[in-house]
Amino acid sequence: MGRTHSLENLCWGLKVLEWRPRAGKRGVGRPPTRWTGDIRRVTGSRRRQAAQDRGLWNSLQKTYVQHVDTYGHHGLSCSRSAGRFSRHGTINDIIRRSLATAHVPAVLEPIGLARSDGKRPDGMTLIPWRLGRSLLWDATCVDTLAASHIQATSSMVGAAASSAEQAKRRKYENLDSSFIYVPFGVETLGPWGPE
Secondary structure, eight states: OOOOOOHHHHTSOHHHHTOOOOOOTTOTTSOTTOOOHHHHHHHHHHHHHHHHOHHHHHHHIIIIITTOOTTOTHHHHOTTOTHHHHHHHHHHHHHHHHHHHTTOOEEESOSOOOOTTOOOOSEEESSOOBTTBEEEEEEEEEOTTSTTTHHHHTTSTTHHHHHHHHHHHHHTTTSOTTEEEEEEEEETTSOBOOO
């Protein structure tokens, strides 16, 4: 085994999991673990090397095949999915542009706010929002159909967004009182949280 595999190599998509080593009609003289040429074109050399490692192949099957269904819902809630970042960035951009439409300048990911863990909210208004205090927001997008939310979201619309907003509020509860903090939660199927 000798090689170390990065997270990028482990998360290269469902399509590769559909290929199997060639057991072959012409298996005589060929090893049973030979890959067909189409996987080489799809994955590239680095990923092909990772896929040829039989131990890695088995761990990928155990980890992802059980979670991925034909509808692709796993990618909406997987912490390793790149789609989370684009949704999060789009939500923050919409909030900032909405404030700009109302002639309220805002900045994304402001620096200089005192937090012990180094984390910062997603955005802040540059002029006072209310009572001389600037508005801070932190957006989150949760999967409506995730196994951890399905019980609540099947009985109440926006339940996952509401619980995500409560978690964000707890995260920033010790923030300086010179700011107004608003968590913004939205679900992948559309409902917004109450905040």
